[in-house]
Amino acid sequence: xxxxxxxxxxxxxxxxxxxxxxxxxxxxxxxxxxxxxxxxxxxxxxxxxxxxxxxxxxxxxxxxxxxxxxxxxxxxxxxxxxxxxxxxxxxxxxxxxxxxxxxxxxxxxxxxxxxxxxxxxxxxxxxxxxxxxxxxxxxxxxxxxxxxxxxxxxxxxxxxxxxxxxxxxxxxxxxxxxxxxxxxxxxxxxxxxxxxxxxxxxxxxxxxxxxxxxxxxxxxxxxxxxxxxxxxxxxxxxxxxxxxxxxxxxxxxxxxxxxxxxxxxxxxxxxxxxxxxxxxxxxxxxx
Numbered sequence: 001x002x003x004x005x006x007x008x009x010x011x012x013x014x015x016x017x018x019x020x021x022x023x024x025x026x027x028x029x030x031x032x033x034x035x036x037x038x039x040x041x042x043x044x045x046x047x048x049x050x051x052x053x054x055x056x057x058x059x060x061x062x063x064x065x066x067x068x069x070x071x072x073x074x075x076x077x078x079x080x081x082x083x084x085x086x087x088x089x090x091x092x093x094x095x096x097x098x099x100x101x102x103x104x105x106x107x108x109x110x111x112x113x114x115x116x117x118x119x120x121x122x123x124x125x126x127x128x129x130x131x132x133x134x135x136x137x138x139x140x141x142x143x144x145x146x147x148x149x150x151x152x153x154x155x156x157x158x159x160x161x162x163x164x165x166x167x168x169x170x171x172x173x174x175x176x177x178x179x180x181x182x183x184x185x186x187x188x189x190x191x192x193x194x195x196x197x198x199x200x201x202x203x204x205x206x207x208x209x210x211x212x213x214x215x216x217x218x219x220x221x222x223x224x225x226x227x228x229x230x231x232x233x234x235x236x237x238x239x240x241x242x243x244x245x246x247x248x249x250x251x252x253x254x255x256x257x258x259x260x261x262x263x264x265x266x267x268x269x270x271x272x273x274x275x276x277x278x279x280x281x282x283x284x285x286x287x
Contacts, residue, residue, distance in 0.1 A: 172255020
């Protein structure tokens with residue numbers, strides 16, 4: 001499927017930036033969300049999710065909040081949690097709105113109290129099927145298992161933006177990782193659309209062997225002849241082998257990578273974590 005976001009005038013989708021009860025917001029992920037919105041002439045909705053499980057926990061009489069020093073503890077209060085979350089969201093909102101204003105992208109913010117995945121599913125269903133979800137927190141082993149749930153349960157999204165802890169920028173060439181030639185055209189269209197606002201589009205063919213890669217290159221050149229000026233790059237990598245792909249993306253100066261979730265390189269396991277963690281830029285995962 002091609003990653004598509006509805007234009008602001010369509011009212012059938014937007015870029016949903018997921019914010020949660022953590023101060024670990026990646027500005028690269030936010031910049032990536034804004035870049036996608038600019039490419040599709042869309043808008044951004046910053047959705048701050050108050051996980052209702054925090055409030056459920058606070059209602060237990062034995063629940064305590066332990067200070068960072070570990071020396072003191074106090075009873076958990078739903079009112080205290082709500083107040084602290086409002087303060088956190090206010091700070092995050094100010095920063096997101098400032099970045100959106102700088103990028104000249106329409107941005108609105110709201111808060112919901114729900115289970116995080118369900119909150120995103122509801123938000124995407126409310127406003128049509130053409131949404132892209134951006135996770136604001138850097139991708140770690142804790143967040144990785146959520147990706148499969150998001151693709152399975154958030155039906156109104158065509159793609160998911162993630163950024164690793166080493167991500168430093170969301171500018172530069174857009175490189176689409178091609179493992180299956182049947183997806184070459186839609187992946188290329190996505191890369192070209194993202195590159196329309198800034199940078200250039202490149203294709204990275206990934207084959208299981210030199211022989212397989214040679215065949216892919218021949219077929220790709222036939223399919224792309226006189227149709228695009230996108231640079232054609234290549235790498236040999238076995239299943240789950242992210243190292244050669246990361247090196248190729250780094251040499252290409254990738255400021256944004258596009259890959260298929262569930263493929264050999266971007267599945268649910270450590271290969272996806274390795275891919276996201278080592279990239280200098282964000283990663284757009286498509287269905």
